[in-house]
Amino acid sequence: MMTASNKTIIIAVAIIASLTFYFTLSVFYLPDSYQSLKTPRPIPFLSEVKISESMIHFGNSFDIEITATNTGDAADHQIVSVAFLNLTQTEGFVQITKYDFPQSPFLIQVGDEINYDYASSEDTITAQYPAIEAYGRPWKSNATYHLGLKVTPEEPGTFVFFVKSVGLPHTDNLSHFPSDGLIDYQREFVKVYSVNVTVP
Amino acid sequence: MRSRTSDTSNSAEESTQTTLDEEKYRHSKLKFKIGCILLSLGVLLTSSSASWDITNHLINKPETFFSTPHLLLYTGVVVAALGSVIMFVSKRSFVNQEKFKLPMRLVVIGISMVVIAGPFDYNWHVAFGLDGLLSPSHFILTLGLFLASIGALSGLVSARDYSPLLTTQKEGNQIEQEVKPKQRVVLLGMDNLLSVIGILPLWITATGLLYMFSLPFSNTQSFDFNPDPTFAAIFATIGFPLLLSTILYLSYGLNYRFGILSITGVAYLLITIFTTMVPNEFLVPTISFYFLSIIPFVVADTILSYSKTKSLQYVAGGVLGSCSFMVHYPFITYVYNEAFTHDVVFPSLIALVYSELMITTYSLLVGPLIIAGILGIILGRYIISHSKILEQKIE
Numbered sequence: 001m002m003t004a005s006n007k008t009i010i011i012a013v014a015i016i017a018s019l020t021f022y023f024t025l026s027v028f029y030l031p032d033s034y035q036s037l038k039t040p041r042p043i044p045f046l047s048e049v050k051i052s053e054s055m056i057h058f059g060n061s062f063d064i065e066i067t068a069t070n071t072g073d074a075a076d077h078q079i080v081s082v083a084f085l086n087l088t089q090t091e092g093f094v095q096i097t098k099y100d101f102p103q104s105p106f107l108i109q110v111g112d113e114i115n116y117d118y119a120s121s122e123d124t125i126t127a128q129y130p131a132i133e134a135y136g137r138p139w140k141s142n143a144t145y146h147l148g149l150k151v152t153p154e155e156p157g158t159f160v161f162f163v164k165s166v167g168l169p170h171t172d173n174l175s176h177f178p179s180d181g182l183i184d185y186q187r188e189f190v191k192v193y194s195v196n197v198t199v200p
Numbered sequence: 201m202r203s204r205t206s207d208t209s210n211s212a213e214e215s216t217q218t219t220l221d222e223e224k225y226r227h228s229k230l231k232f233k234i235g236c237i238l239l240s241l242g243v244l245l246t247s248s249s250a251s252w253d254i255t256n257h258l259i260n261k262p263e264t265f266f267s268t269p270h271l272l273l274y275t276g277v278v279v280a281a282l283g284s285v286i287m288f289v290s291k292r293s294f295v296n297q298e299k300f301k302l303p304m305r306l307v308v309i310g311i312s313m314v315v316i317a318g319p320f321d322y323n324w325h326v327a328f329g330l331d332g333l334l335s336p337s338h339f340i341l342t343l344g345l346f347l348a349s350i351g352a353l354s355g356l357v358s359a360r361d362y363s364p365l366l367t368t369q370k371e372g373n374q375i376e377q378e379v380k381p382k383q384r385v386v387l388l389g390m391d392n393l394l395s396v397i398g399i400l401p402l403w404i405t406a407t408g409l410l411y412m413f414s415l416p417f418s419n420t421q422s423f424d425f426n427p428d429p430t431f432a433a434i435f436a437t438i439g440f441p442l443l444l445s446t447i448l449y450l451s452y453g454l455n456y457r458f459g460i461l462s463i464t465g466v467a468y469l470l471i472t473i474f475t476t477m478v479p480n481e482f483l484v485p486t487i488s489f490y491f492l493s494i495i496p497f498v499v500a501d502t503i504l505s506y507s508k509t510k511s512l513q514y515v516a517g518g519v520l521g522s523c524s525f526m527v528h529y530p531f532i533t534y535v536y537n538e539a540f541t542h543d544v545v546f547p548s549l550i551a552l553v554y555s556e557l558m559i560t561t562y563s564l565l566v567g568p569l570i571i572a573g574i575l576g577i578i579l580g581r582y583i584i585s586h587s588k589i590l591e592q593k594i595e
Contacts, residue, residue: 011502011506015499015502015503018498018499019496019519022492022493022495025492026489026492026523026526027558030489030555031554031556031558031559032555032559034486034551034552034554034555035552035555035556037485037552039548040548074548076546076547076549103261103263104263121542121543122542122544137259137260137261168544168546169546169548
């Protein structure tokens with residue numbers, strides 16, 4: 001028959017053993033195993049960037065149509081950005097004509113604080129020119145979305161705009177599109193497009 | 201001079217009247233209990249849905265008010281309000297109303313704050329756009345739910361089985377009652393389980409209040425109510441283990457039975473799993489790790505149940521405090537990340553960032569966590585020993 005002291009000893013041993021097991025697992029083993037968990041690897045891809053005109057008269061508009069997809073793992077957040085170097089603002093000059101992304105577009109104006117370097121940290125940088133960011137949060141694997149814009153240049157000359165796509169978490173060089181080329185002020189690769197705006 | 205027959209007749213009438221009064225009392229008390237249960241369940245539904253809503257905002261950035269978490273949240277408010285009405289109506293019939301005054305006051309104040317917070321929140325949205333976790337309306341709402349849940353819990357405890365001795369009705373319709381001397385608590389299964397239902401919403405709403413002042417989810421276009429990262433880390437290091445330990449000690453101290461603390465802890469873990477991990481596919485593999493926290497709960501339960509010495513109770517508090525960092529996963533990741541690692545915490549990387557924090561910071565935090573856990577036991581003992589609603593124990 002078990003005495004009270006035997007029972008106490010058994011309970012004490014069981015408590016010590018279970019706590020040892022719990023803290024060993026929680027503090028040492030599991031953190032190491034979580035470090036080796038698969039990190040999602042989104043691969044953004046712009047399958048189509050169509051510009052309706054290569055030359056327009058000042059006062060007219062041209063269209064941009066973009067088809068974007070994620071050919072990798074699901075992204076927590078994937079962005080398609082169209083930035084306008086020659087505009088002072090998007091209002092009145094850029095109109096969204098087609099949009100089927102899960103979330104509403106994010107409009108960046110000059111002076112806004114925005115992430116840079118593929119959101120590698122929480123630091124921000126001041127926006128130098130306006131942009132429209134279409135995004136999905138989340139953006140599932142192989143999901144495709146479309147963005148259509150009607151742009152009216154603010155002044156004659158060469159109208160330049162940048163297009164890029166970024167998948168977050170930004171795991172490697174395939175998590176951004178394009179993967180090389182010109183680097184913008186956000187220290188991110190961009191594809192450069194231009195339209196000649198002539199005086200009638 | 202009265203005849204014997206007359207005396208016997210009067211005595212029978214008084215006995216019948218006493219039986220009817222007791223019956224009415226039991227009926228009213230049952231209704232009151234039902235009101236408390238509904239209120240507790242309503243607050244539990246609201247606060248759990250709020251936790252799910254936070255997760256939903258982190259993962260999906262919803263742009264519509266009409267989401268499932270919002271629907272459940274407001275359903276919980278309706279259920280809680282209904283429960284408070286039932287409590288109020290049934291309380292009026294009680295013979296001894298004194299012990300129910302405090303619960304009712306807390307419920308009335310709490311529910312009033314919740315009702316006011318609704319339109320206040322709407323107007324805040326209209327004026328300032330999307331708000332973060334901490335905003336004046338959200339704070340009033342959560343504080344109101346917290347007070348209402350205290351009221352419901354104290355109502356449930358006050359309405360535990362109790363046998364007043366009603367003396368005969370004297371002239372002037374004055375009914376006196378005598379209370380039996382304090383007796384050792386005899387455990388009743390249903391009341392034990394009801395205390396779990398009463399304590400859970402209190403725990404979750406209090407956790408919500410602590411998260412408001414520690415999570416960096418309150419920076420919006422109009423206002424930045426994010427807490428300073430260092431303050432948030434210190435606040436979380438003291439607040440969460442203190443709360444965890446106090447609440448679980450209360451769950452034990454209201455019942456003095458092995459198992460209730462563990463059941464309360466498991467229920468909390470399950471709510472966290474379903475509201476913060478299941479919706480995020482990247483956290484699903486970590487559920488089994490999270491559920492391991494049942495071990496320190498059972499250990500604390502065992503220590504408290506099998507030993508009444510203060511020092512061992514403090515050991516139980518230390519155990520509970522030390523597991524606070526694990527119990528408050530995954531949101532705690534965001535708190536300490538702001539202060540220590542400054543990584544961008546995407547929903548798919550929570551487990552990774554958490555594991556980095558565990559490796560780099562847990563050894564620094566465990567001492568204060570243990571101390572706060574011990575303080576929680578001291579606080580819990582103080583509340584139990586000084587709580588008037590616990591003066592009348594179960595027969």
